[in-house]
Amino acid sequence: MASRHQLGEPVVVVAGVEKAFGALRVLKDVALTVRRGETVCIIGPSGSGKSTLLRCINALVPISRGSITVAGREVNDPALDKLALRRDVGIVFQQYNLFPHKNALQNVMMAPLHVLKQDKAEVEARARMLLAKVGLSDKLATYPGELSGGQQQRVAIARSLAMNPKVMLFDEVTAALDPETKKEVLVTIQDLAAEGMTCILVTHEMGFAREVADHVYFTDGGVIVEHGPPGDLFGAAREERTRAFLDKVL
Amino acid sequence: MRVSATDLPVLLPYRAPAAIAPSGLAAPMLLGGGTLACFAILFGASLALAQVTARPAGESAATVLLRWAPLIFQGFLFNILISFLSMALGTVVGVLVGIAQVSVVAPVRRTAWGLTQFFRNAPWLVLLFYAMFLLPFEFNVLGLTIAFPAWIKAIIGLALPVAANVSEIVRGGIRSIPSGQWESAESLAFNRRQTMWMIILPQAFKRMIPPWMNLYAILTMATTLISVVGIQDGLTITRAALVAESRPELMIPMYLLLLLMFFAYCYPIARATLSLERRFNVKA
Amino acid sequence: MIAAYFERLNETQGLNFSVFYDAFDQGRFLTGLWTTSYICVVAIIASLALGLLGVWLAGSNSRLARILVRGYVQFFRNTPPLVQLSFFYFAVATLLPTVSDGFGGRSPLVSGTGWAIIAFSLFAGAFNVEIFRAGIEAVPSTTVEAGESLGYTRLQLYIHVVLPLAFRICLPALNNNLINLVKTTTLAYAIGVPELLYAASQIWSESFNVREMMNVLLVTYVLLVAVLVFVMGRWEKTMRIPGYST
Numbered sequence: 001m002a003s004r005h006q007l008g009e010p011v012v013v014v015a016g017v018e019k020a021f022g023a024l025r026v027l028k029d030v031a032l033t034v035r036r037g038e039t040v041c042i043i044g045p046s047g048s049g050k051s052t053l054l055r056c057i058n059a060l061v062p063i064s065r066g067s068i069t070v071a072g073r074e075v076n077d078p079a080l081d082k083l084a085l086r087r088d089v090g091i092v093f094q095q096y097n098l099f100p101h102k103n104a105l106q107n108v109m110m111a112p113l114h115v116l117k118q119d120k121a122e123v124e125a126r127a128r129m130l131l132a133k134v135g136l137s138d139k140l141a142t143y144p145g146e147l148s149g150g151q152q153q154r155v156a157i158a159r160s161l162a163m164n165p166k167v168m169l170f171d172e173v174t175a176a177l178d179p180e181t182k183k184e185v186l187v188t189i190q191d192l193a194a195e196g197m198t199c200i201l202v203t204h205e206m207g208f209a210r211e212v213a214d215h216v217y218f219t220d221g222g223v224i225v226e227h228g229p230p231g232d233l234f235g236a237a238r239e240e241r242t243r244a245f246l247d248k249v250l
Numbered sequence: 251m252r253v254s255a256t257d258l259p260v261l262l263p264y265r266a267p268a269a270i271a272p273s274g275l276a277a278p279m280l281l282g283g284g285t286l287a288c289f290a291i292l293f294g295a296s297l298a299l300a301q302v303t304a305r306p307a308g309e310s311a312a313t314v315l316l317r318w319a320p321l322i323f324q325g326f327l328f329n330i331l332i333s334f335l336s337m338a339l340g341t342v343v344g345v346l347v348g349i350a351q352v353s354v355v356a357p358v359r360r361t362a363w364g365l366t367q368f369f370r371n372a373p374w375l376v377l378l379f380y381a382m383f384l385l386p387f388e389f390n391v392l393g394l395t396i397a398f399p400a401w402i403k404a405i406i407g408l409a410l411p412v413a414a415n416v417s418e419i420v421r422g423g424i425r426s427i428p429s430g431q432w433e434s435a436e437s438l439a440f441n442r443r444q445t446m447w448m449i450i451l452p453q454a455f456k457r458m459i460p461p462w463m464n465l466y467a468i469l470t471m472a473t474t475l476i477s478v479v480g481i482q483d484g485l486t487i488t489r490a491a492l493v494a495e496s497r498p499e500l501m502i503p504m505y506l507l508l509l510l511m512f513f514a515y516c517y518p519i520a521r522a523t524l525s526l527e528r529r530f531n532v533k534a
Numbered sequence: 535m536i537a538a539y540f541e542r543l544n545e546t547q548g549l550n551f552s553v554f555y556d557a558f559d560q561g562r563f564l565t566g567l568w569t570t571s572y573i574c575v576v577a578i579i580a581s582l583a584l585g586l587l588g589v590w591l592a593g594s595n596s597r598l599a600r601i602l603v604r605g606y607v608q609f610f611r612n613t614p615p616l617v618q619l620s621f622f623y624f625a626v627a628t629l630l631p632t633v634s635d636g637f638g639g640r641s642p643l644v645s646g647t648g649w650a651i652i653a654f655s656l657f658a659g660a661f662n663v664e665i666f667r668a669g670i671e672a673v674p675s676t677t678v679e680a681g682e683s684l685g686y687t688r689l690q691l692y693i694h695v696v697l698p699l700a701f702r703i704c705l706p707a708l709n710n711n712l713i714n715l716v717k718t719t720t721l722a723y724a725i726g727v728p729e730l731l732y733a734a735s736q737i738w739s740e741s742f743n744v745r746e747m748m749n750v751l752l753v754t755y756v757l758l759v760a761v762l763v764f765v766m767g768r769w770e771k772t773m774r775i776p777g778y779s780t
Contacts, residue, residue, distance in 0.1 A: 097680035145777015
């Protein structure tokens, strides 16, 4: 599927990034560019460094070498304003990681209230709107422990959106879900992408990647083996490694 | 791939740590050594202070301490002896009551539960008084008079709360074995007693060891209570020594010496409990 | 009416529950109960404060502070509370100056009750440090990461996420420790603090009713603990997060 909308300027630029945990090098000379409004999927076998890359973009994990810029801001800069960066970058995790002691509405409201110090009435109105958007208007007062996995994941998406990010990162967000609830989460992400939100997904959902992505990266062993539009990559991969992987999962 | 709605660790039922939490600060041996070193420094400093402030005519503080140290140590060994005997008695009784707590016969189960809760929630010292005052000083069995000296009564008094705690440990251990084990044993035609002794208890045993050791350390420290009811133990001798010498500056080093003995005995037990706990948790 | 019943019980059955009909014994017993409750409440509050202070120091950057906290915790956990109490009351007290009691004499700066509170607070506080730290460590790192990714600072994370969760996690262990503290207050008997056990022993040595008083005493303590269990249970319930327990 070709790009449904005009792509803007680069939002995330990753260049020559290396990340090592001790002697273990999980990212080797990784480079990718994501433009405004673009939806990028990163696929590849487990342990190929995909999740680490997302965490690097959000400065949750510092990089060893190279450069990552998000909306013109250098992530590797020691003087980085992490608050400003994290305001621009939303991340959704595989295990939802909602705050279990707060209900759905409070989970969405917390960060804008505590971190951005926004007006409570405005925050609440926006949180209600966001939860309606992810289809959870009837679960405002429900606690995470009482929600299904798919519902928790949608609250997590709303929670990230409440910060008004420029780019959203999704780290295998459907990996812990059963097939029925997977779909409701994927639809939510698809809607977001269609609205023009810049999205980077690490995913094992090949069908979703083929359908929704503008660009797909295949990583293995800490390097980007090849990348291209989904039609090219899924239809006619150039690299043997890519073909072997796709044969296994498709 | 189905994952339940509560797979966040924080949403799972919490199991209270029975002993010390993992420290994560430094190596345990180093820590124990460090605490011991602090102890030694404190002890040395207090001794030096005692030396300096002593009346000019008196013996040196170190000499006095050295004279009493073997006696205090003997008293401490008596504490340990009492702890062994109370633990043995308490464990035997506690295991039986604990098994009764999971009995299928409701009156047995309820009685065992009531006894366990009562003796677990009563203060140790009060139970000790209870045993000291209310047990007869001699028994009459078939015309045979058996003397019942104070130290035996003390062992019984201390064994009461031990038994109640062992009972809870046993019940918890048995409950921790999945019901599938009971069912599969039943389907293999084991009767209830066989299932309990041959299948459930051997598996539960491992999980009962750390809390049991923790209880032993608590009991060892509680044995000093017998000094309150007039039995000579390490604390009694320490006090007697201080009275005999009547040198206030020796108070702190003398008490520290006794504390040091208990620490040297109980701290390794606490470490061992912790490491066993970790090992069993990994396996479980 | 109750008094009359127990008085008759004494005359007819020889069961002398003097605390229920004799005003003097009753007064002593109630004073003991009051002293015990007073020691409990003050020591509970002080031990909680010590626990928080300890866990804060244990997490600080100062190596010395961390070592001191470890030493404190290990010392008080692995030595007999009765010897600790004796150490404070008999030994440490000799180092402190005495104050004028206003009648021309000198009295110690800290009373027996005071030392009991200090010793028990330090004893229970050592356990509280460990309990609080276990609670904080039990908060999943992923939840903390989620907070970080939303731009929370370290302090904000602690206030809004880590501490509220950690507190709920350690409540059961905390309850156990506080119940233990109530039972430990009986040790104050050894230094002559007029608490419940001491009062009871005075009564039974004067009224010669050891058997009856002993049972009254046991039941009183079990009730005292039951009250605490009930209050903490209610508290635990109100703190419960829906969907928290399985």
